[in-house]
Amino acid sequence: MNRNWSTTAQILSVRQSGEDNRSVTMLTKDKGIIQAVLYGGPKSRLRSLVAPYHSGTIWLYTDEVRKSTKISDFEVLSYRSELRESLFKTCAAGLCAELAVKTHSGADFAETWLYVSSFLDGLCLVDEQESRIALLRFLWRFLSLLGFQPDPCHCERCGEQMCLISSSAKIFYSLHDSAFYCTECSMQYSDNPGFLLNKESVSYLKAVTTEKPGFVRNLKVQNETILELQDFLLHLIQSFVEGKLMSLDLLQRF
């Protein structure tokens, strides 16, 4: 049965398909990731509306026999034009979109919608430095959504509470075991590939998990910690996602 329907959607990517058409991937609030075709040449009014990160109400037509969906109309409620004003924000939004698509928006559409829309909206409100920290929070929370967030506060081997250790101690994350080890236990795994994190990095990750978003947004984070966590989290998220995340190469240069 063919049908017209509408939903709330944010556009994640738009690709050329044939001479005049475009293949559009979007995240919807109730059905997760869907793909639809946008027909029309360069003068089409819809073509300027259906662009990456625009969010609003979309009207669709699904042909059940051909298993195809086309876009009939789109009322944009948020353009998020700020995302195009900074290369870092564009890349961060790109990574967010890739993650939603490659993980099929996790298991929970509503949660994914919330994570993705609050991250993209948040990026529009902050400067570039704040957006770097926002990306760290988004990646750490997304790992939790996927069920891959490791526990940064307890040593996998001896159970030591690592959030209580001295500020000069380092904590080891083993890529082989997907687990954190305290300084002492990490000696056993010194030849394993992994990351050495400072205590501030681990405490910040813990705060993102346990504290309210408003509180965490106001925490001061040193530049050294931002760089360390960015390197760690970009690596970690790639290790849990099938296929290469194309936005990573650019983000790793910041």
Ligand SMILES: [Zn+2]
């Ligand atoms: Zn230990």
